[in-house]
Amino acid sequence: MRCPRCQHEDTRVLDTRMPEPQTVKRRRQCSSCGFRFSTVERPVREEISVLKRSGKVEEFDRQKISTSVQCALKKGNRRREEVEALVEVILQNLFKEKSKCLSSEKIGEEVLRCLQRFDKLAYVRYLSVHRTFADLEEFQRQIGEGHGDTI
Ligand SMILES: [Zn+2]
Missing domain, CATH: 2.40.50 (OB fold (Dihydrolipoamide Acetyltransferase, E2P))
Incomplete structure (x- = not known):
């Protein structure tokens, strides 16, 4: 300096x-x-934003990824450092892109890719949750576009 x-x-x-x-x-x-x-x-990388399927842009939140990975691994059987190390690998792969905006799909795919190698069961669990969230977002988007008046 x-x-x-x-x-x-x-x-x-x-x-x-x-x-x-x-x-x-x-x-x-x-x-x-x-x-x-x-x-x-x-850390500058926290300035990265996330483009949701709904078109909304959110601030990148490392904690969200960490929580969803922990959730998929169902805690307990994995040491905290092990989980954090996995999250770190996921983040490094994501930040390789050098893009300032990542889509939520891209993040989900990267989490899945890393989980698949780490823990097959967690991979399946994350996949089911991720799919549900994606469908929910799609559903909300359609409601937002005015298709909700039939409910
Ligand atoms: Zn001086």
């Missing part, structure tokens, strides 16, 4: 804090001119 005052390349970290779980704040000091400044680190 260059010094914002003298552009010297070597700055020393004085202290590191985590004001939020996803944020790291460092106080730095330039080793040349002694200027003090702070830097903030946040």
Whole structure:
């Protein structure tokens, strides 16, 4: 990290804090001119958005993927770190796309692909849930378009 005052390349970290779980704040000091400044680190990838089948765009939520994977694995029999590692692989594959917007289908497919190799039973469970949600979204979309007046 260059010094914002003298552009010297070597700055020393004085202290590191985590004001939020996803944020790291460092106080730095330039080793040349002694200027003090702070830097903030946040995961940029959380800025990715998700395009739902309904056409709605939502903020990407890692927790949602984590929860649905945990749900498919029915907890208990898997260690937390194991599940988190799987979620991490799913996310890395998704973020390889470098696209700022992912469709919910694409996310679902990636989760399925990873689950299939990890746990066959969880794969089947996720598949059934994912299908149901997809159908529900489709249903809601049709209602939204005015086909709901027959109900
Ligand atoms: Zn400096």
